[in-house]
Amino acid sequence: MTKPTDLTHIHSFLDEIRGEAALEWAAERTSATDEHLASPEHERVVARIQEAMDAQDRLITVSRHGEFHTNFWQDAEHPRGIWRTTDWDSYVAGAPRWETLLDLDELSADEGVNWVWRGASWEPKPGGQPRRALVMLSPDGGDAVVVREFDAVDRGFVDGGLELPLAKTSVSWGFDDTFLVSTVTGEDDMTRSTYARCVRRVRRGQDLADAEVVFEVDASHVAAGAGVDTTPGFEKTVFRDAEDFFTGTNYVALGDGAGDGADGGAGGGTGVGVTVQKIDAPGDAHVGFFEDWLIIRPMSTWEVNGQSYPAGTVLVVKTTEWLAGERSGLRAVLVPEQSESVQGVGFTKNFGFALIMRDVASRVVRLDPRNDWQVTELPGVPALSSVSMWPLDEENSDDVWMVSEGFLQPPTLQLGSLASVSGAGGEGDGDDGSGGGGWRVIGVAPERFDVSAHEVSQHFAVSDDGARVPYFLVAPKDAPLDGKTPVYVSAYGGFRVSRTPVYSSAVGLGWLERRTDEGRAPAFVVANIRGGGEYGPDWHAAALREKRPRAYEDLAAVVRDLHERGVSSAALTGMAGGSNGGLLAGNMYVRYPELFGAISCGVPLLDMLRYTQLSAGHSWIAEYGDPDVPGDVEHLRDISATHRLADTANSEGEVTWPELLVWTTASDDRVGPVQARHFYALLEELGHRNAWYHEEVDGGHSGSVDHASAARTAARSYSFIWGALTRQ
Numbered sequence: 001m002t003k004p005t006d007l008t009h010i011h012s013f014l015d016e017i018r019g020e021a022a023l024e025w026a027a028e029r030t031s032a033t034d035e036h037l038a039s040p041e042h043e044r045v046v047a048r049i050q051e052a053m054d055a056q057d058r059l060i061t062v063s064r065h066g067e068f069h070t071n072f073w074q075d076a077e078h079p080r081g082i083w084r085t086t087d088w089d090s091y092v093a094g095a096p097r098w099e100t101l102l103d104l105d106e107l108s109a110d111e112g113v114n115w116v117w118r119g120a121s122w123e124p125k126p127g128g129q130p131r132r133a134l135v136m137l138s139p140d141g142g143d144a145v146v147v148r149e150f151d152a153v154d155r156g157f158v159d160g161g162l163e164l165p166l167a168k169t170s171v172s173w174g175f176d177d178t179f180l181v182s183t184v185t186g187e188d189d190m191t192r193s194t195y196a197r198c199v200r201r202v203r204r205g206q207d208l209a210d211a212e213v214v215f216e217v218d219a220s221h222v223a224a225g226a227g228v229d230t231t232p233g234f235e236k237t238v239f240r241d242a243e244d245f246f247t248g249t250n251y252v253a254l255g256d257g258a259g260d261g262a263d264g265g266a267g268g269g270t271g272v273g274v275t276v277q278k279i280d281a282p283g284d285a286h287v288g289f290f291e292d293w294l295i296i297r298p299m300s301t302w303e304v305n306g307q308s309y310p311a312g313t314v315l316v317v318k319t320t321e322w323l324a325g326e327r328s329g330l331r332a333v334l335v336p337e338q339s340e341s342v343q344g345v346g347f348t349k350n351f352g353f354a355l356i357m358r359d360v361a362s363r364v365v366r367l368d369p370r371n372d373w374q375v376t377e378l379p380g381v382p383a384l385s386s387v388s389m390w391p392l393d394e395e396n397s398d399d400v401w402m403v404s405e406g407f408l409q410p411p412t413l414q415l416g417s418l419a420s421v422s423g424a425g426g427e428g429d430g431d432d433g434s435g436g437g438g439w440r441v442i443g444v445a446p447e448r449f450d451v452s453a454h455e456v457s458q459h460f461a462v463s464d465d466g467a468r469v470p471y472f473l474v475a476p477k478d479a480p481l482d483g484k485t486p487v488y489v490s491a492y493g494g495f496r497v498s499r500t501p502v503y504s505s506a507v508g509l510g511w512l513e514r515r516t517d518e519g520r521a522p523a524f525v526v527a528n529i530r531g532g533g534e535y536g537p538d539w540h541a542a543a544l545r546e547k548r549p550r551a552y553e554d555l556a557a558v559v560r561d562l563h564e565r566g567v568s569s570a571a572l573t574g575m576a577g578g579s580n581g582g583l584l585a586g587n588m589y590v591r592y593p594e595l596f597g598a599i600s601c602g603v604p605l606l607d608m609l610r611y612t613q614l615s616a617g618h619s620w621i622a623e624y625g626d627p628d629v630p631g632d633v634e635h636l637r638d639i640s641a642t643h644r645l646a647d648t649a650n651s652e653g654e655v656t657w658p659e660l661l662v663w664t665t666a667s668d669d670r671v672g673p674v675q676a677r678h679f680y681a682l683l684e685e686l687g688h689r690n691a692w693y694h695e696e697v698d699g700g701h702s703g704s705v706d707h708a709s710a711a712r713t714a715a716r717s718y719s720f721i722w723g724a725l726t727r728q
Contacts (some may be wrong), residue, residue, distance in 0.1 A: 018666060022677065029680070034694070065125075069096075080115060083100070085098070104137075120150070145167075164181065181211070193616050217243075254319070286345075309335075314342060342356055353400065359470060364402070366421050401413065402439075455474075458473070463553050585602075601663070602662075680693040
């Protein structure tokens with residue numbers, strides 16, 4: 001077959017995301033895929049995953065807003081979900097008395113729109129009692145939302161309150177009964193990345209068209225954003241010009257003004273008696289505040305006053321001194337070692353905390369800004385586990401939630417106070433949520449699948465350039481190393497995203513509990529390839545732009561290591577990835593078909609010479625490169641799975657292709673379905689008979705709007721890969 005020369009117009013009608021012909025094309029292939037996967041076993045897996053998602057004994061966390069302790073909940077009775085609140089005493093006693101704030105199933109029925117919950121932002125009330133929140137709702141699971149102001153006391157939307165139409169929107173509560181709104185109101189107000197170019201100061205009841213633009217960025221940048229810090233005595237407004245996905249410029253207005261007239265290009269402006277100033281920091285740095293402290297975390301080596309700070313270092317300095325040009329007060333409070341990565345920094349009322357990974361296992365430290373930024377290790381973190389931590393009520397308390405989990409270890413939820421770091425995970429004094437005492441186990445999630453047959457280990461493969469690449473292996477105990485264990489490999493390798501040990505009911509029920517006809521249990525692998533953030537910014541930078549093939553070489557090295565160690569073999573190895581992981585999956589398919597028996601490629605980027613023209617693709621130029629820049633075209637074509645696939649039309653020799661599932665959603669307004677459609681159309685043209693396509697109408701980038709759709713989306717890849725690897 002002659003190689004297609006014009007990939008853009010193989011089937012040009014597929015570019016029309018909601019076009020009738022395109023949807024019919026997708027529906028026909030989706031139906032064939034559903035029929036291919038249909039079996040009692042597949043339906044049983046779907047039902048079991050959904051049952052776990054709907055289970056009433058799931059671990060429940062709440063966020064505190066004065067007397068409200070809220071949680072969003074979905075189950076079989078409430079598929080769209082309910083936003084609810086309880087009192088503190090009944091919650092910590094394990095028998096919360098729930099009251100419904102908003103029932104999305106009722107709202108959807110009343111308004112004729114199947115609303116999807118996208119979160120709530122409460123009004124800031126340091127030391128006081130909030131009652132209003134901004135509720136974000138999506139009509140189809142995509143990134144575009146409507147925003148409505150809600151009164152938690154009256155249990156309804158505020159008459160005359162803030163209401164924003166459907167768009168890609170971010171909004172922050174401002175000062176003096178105002179809101180800082182970043183939203184797309186039209187093409188003139190939208191960046192090439194499809195996000196908001198302007199920040200408007202909107203007063204309650206004011207029409208968006210009449211609101212004042214207080215911050216503006218160039219349309220070639222990714223987005224404009226703003227937020228406020230309402231800490232009494234340390235009020236400030238922060239603006240961000242996100243120039244690309246990783247770099248930008250931050251501006252701050254000290255005081256309780258919104259920074260009237262700030263200009264992202266000029267770096268100045270005046271507010272209500274305040275001045276907007278540019279924060280002098282590296283463009284790639286993470287910038288934050290705690291009271292009068294400025295927190296700077298550069299993502300590359302930074303030279304200041306003759307001092308060199310490694311990437312990922314946590315630095316602090318007094319804000320007013322820094323803005324005045326004084327640099328002597330800058331100091332490092334955390335410097336990660338070579339095997340470490342600072343994953344995040346957060347604050348309670350009086351303390352800070354940092355989540356750190358060492359060889360992809362979690363540790364947590366407390367930062368004490370009132371005691372010379374003393375760093376104290378928090379004990380009690382299990383080995384080969386991951387930890388997440390966040391404040392219970394950062395404005396009024398030092399209490400934090402901590403969840404620890406592992407591949408075979410269900411999540412444990414603890415509540416503690418950073419005012420006392422002794423006995424984390426131990427018996428302590430118990431914490432009533434008021435800031436005193438030790439740590440308290442609030443709940444342990446039930447086991448959703450049988451873990452007795454498996455064990456977890458960590459290994460290191462050697463990539464083509466000699467880099468050591470870690471991976472986690474969840475393998476059947478005492479399985480013979482004869483290459484006969486089916487293995488499912490999961491990887492991502494981009495955007496500084498770290499893949500950590502997490503407990504997944506879907507993995508357990510959809511994969512680990514399966515057995516071959518001979519009774520062999522399967523294995524599950526998470527590969528920590530370059531492009532992620534497992535070893536900090538340098539690990540990410542090692543696979544940026546023209547270096548992207550390092551990520552593919554890393555995953556190939558992991559898979560070869562599995563084969564060489566006798567864990568599995570090519571015919572019994574499957575892999576799956578979504579989004580950037582879909583680009584990874586597409587490249588593994590066209591570059592290393594000999595290593596796999598099956599691949600699942602979800603919501604993928606695949607045409608890297610056109611990706612910037614589709615959906616939000618322009619925002620990822622910093623990650624991949626720009627096809628409009630001649631110097632980038634060569635390496636973008638090299639990582640474009642669509643173009644590499646087209647090249648195989650005229651290649652010499654026969655290729656044994658692994659079975660392939662390409663899946664996407666029409667409502668994905670981040671990556672979009674166009675690249676997946678064209679890639680699959682090319683597969684058909686080239687005669688690939690063992691490839692399948694699936695496209696949902698709703699679900700957005702995640703592919704789901706409720707537990708039923710989430711269970712089907714998860715089970716689909718597991719069933720597809722299992723069938724391909726074990727089919728006789």
